[in-house]
Amino acid sequence: MNTIGVFTSGGDAPGMNACLRAVVRTALGADMRVVGIRRGYAGMLCGEFEAMNHASVSNIIQLGGTILKTARSKDFCERDQRACSARLVKEAGVEGLVAIGGDGTLRGAQCLWGEHGIPIIGVPGTIDNDIYGTDETIGYDTAVNTALDAIDKIRDTATSHERLFFVEVMGRDAGFIALSVGAAGGAEMILVPEHDTGVEEIHRTILAGIGQGKVSSIIVVAEGDEEGGALEIARRVRQFGGVECRATILGHTQRGGRPTARDRILASELGAAAVNALLAGKAGQMVGRVNGEIVLTPLTDTWGKKKPLDERLYELAMALAA
Ligand code: ATP
Numbered sequence: 181m182n183t184i185g186v187f188t189s190g191g192d193a194p195g196m197n198a199c200l201r202a203v204v205r206t207a208l209g210a211d212m213r214v215v216g217i218r219r220g221y222a223g224m225l226c227g228e229f230e231a232m233n234h235a236s237v238s239n240i241i242q243l244g245g246t247i248l249k250t251a252r253s254k255d256f257c258e259r260d261q262r263a264c265s266a267r268l269v270k271e272a273g274v275e276g277l278v279a280i281g282g283d284g285t286l287r288g289a290q291c292l293w294g295e296h297g298i299p300i301i302g303v304p305g306t307i308d309n310d311i312y313g314t315d316e317t318i319g320y321d322t323a324v325n326t327a328l329d330a331i332d333k334i335r336d337t338a339t340s341h342e343r344l345f346f347v348e349v350m351g352r353d354a355g356f357i358a359l360s361v362g363a364a365g366g367a368e369m370i371l372v373p374e375h376d377t378g379v380e381e382i383h384r385t386i387l388a389g390i391g392q393g394k395v396s397s398i399i400v401v402a403e404g405d406e407e408g409g410a411l412e413i414a415r416r417v418r419q420f421g422g423v424e425c426r427a428t429i430l431g432h433t434q435r436g437g438r439p440t441a442r443d444r445i446l447a448s449e450l451g452a453a454a455v456n457a458l459l460a461g462k463a464g465q466m467v468g469r470v471n472g473e474i475v476l477t478p479l480t481d482t483w484g485k486k487k488p489l490d491e492r493l494y495e496l497a498m499a500l501a502a
Contacts, residue, residue, distance in 0.1 A: 183213040185274040188246040189220030189281035193305045193319025195443035196246040196280055201237040202451025203278050215274050219249045221256035221288055224265045229272050241444055244436045266296035276458040282306030283483040290479040299463035301454040302479055310354035312485040313477030314468025321442040323434045324360045330430050331365040335398055342395040344425040348410035350434050351402035355489055358402035363497040368397040371405045374489045379407055383420040
C-alpha cells in the first residue's frame with residue numbers, strides 16, 4: 181500500500197486532531213503518501229483532497245475540533261452517490277482509508293468496503309462513547325471533564341441559593357456521559373435512557389431528600405432520557421408541586437475544548453493502530469482499546485452490538501447519593 185486517505189466525519193470530538201497527527205506520521209514513517217479528505221463524506225463526494233505531510237499535523241495535538249473539518253452528508257447515504265465517492269477516492273490513487281468518527285461514520289465506512297472494496301479501518305471518534313469494541317471513544321474523557329467542570333460551578337449556585345438543578349448532558353441514545361459526570365459530580369440522581377425512572381419517582385425522591393434536610397441537589401439528565409430532556413422533566417416535576425427547580429442544558433460546550441491527556445493518548449494509539457492494521461492487510465474493522473489492549477472489531481459489530489452501561493458504577497453512584 182503506497183497511499184492512504186484519512187478523514188473525520190460526524191460530530192467533532194476533542195482528540196480528532198491528535199488522531200490525525202498519529203495517522204499521518206505513522207503512515208509517513210512507513211513511506212506512504214497521505215491524502216487528507218476534507219469535510220468527511222461530504223468532501224469525499226466533491227473530491228476535496230489534499231496532500232498531507234509532517235508539517236500538516238504540527239502543533240495540533242492540543243487542539244479541539246478537527247483541522248480537516250467535519251460534516252454530515254445525506255447524499256452519501258445514497259448508493260449511487262457513494263459509488264461516485266469511491267471512484268474519486270480510487271482516481272486519487274488512495275488504496276486504503278482511515279475513517280474517524282461515530283457510528284454513522286462507521287456505517288458509511290462499511291459501505292465503502294462492502295460495496296466498493298476500498299480497504300478501510302474505522303477509528304471511534306465521538307464524545308458519546310456509544311460504540312461497541314472500545315472501552316472509550318476519542319473525545320469522551322474530555323467531554324466528561326468539561327461537563328463536570330460546569331456541574332461543579334452549578335453546584336456552587338445550587339448550594340448558595342438552596343436550589344435543585346436538572347443539568348442536561350449530551351447522549352442521545354446512551355447515558356455514558358451522564359453516568360460518568362453524575363458519579364464524579366456526586367449527583368443526587370442520574371437519569372439515563374438505559375434506566376426507566378418515571379417523573380413521579382423523580383419527584384418522590386426529591387421530596388424524600390428535602391424531608392431529610394437536603395436543601396440543594398443536582399440531577400444529571402442524559403439528553404436521550406425517555407422522560408424527555410432537562411427542561412421537560414423540570415416542568416413536569418414542578419407540576420407535581422412542592423419543588424422549586426431550574427434546568428440547564430450544557431449543549432455544545434461539551435464538544436469543544438482542548439483534549440485531555442487521556443484522549444490525546446488514546447487518539448495517538450488508535451491512529452497509529454489504524455495505519456498498522458491497513459499495512460497488515462486488515463479491512464472492514466475498527467480499532468479500539470479494551471482492557472488496555474488494542475483490538476480490532478468488525479465494523480458491523482460496532483453498531484450492531486450494544487455496549488452496556490457500567491451497571492456497577494450506576495449502582496454505586498445511586499447508593500452514595502442516597
Ligand atoms: P456522532 O456520534 O458524533 O454523531 P456520527 O459519525 O455517528 O458521529 P452521523 O451524522 O450519524 O455522525 O454520521 C456521519 C455521516 O456518516 C453521515 O452524515 C452520513 O454521511 C454517513 N452515514 C451515516 N449513516 C450511514 C449509513 N447507514 N450508510 C451510509 N452512510 C452513513
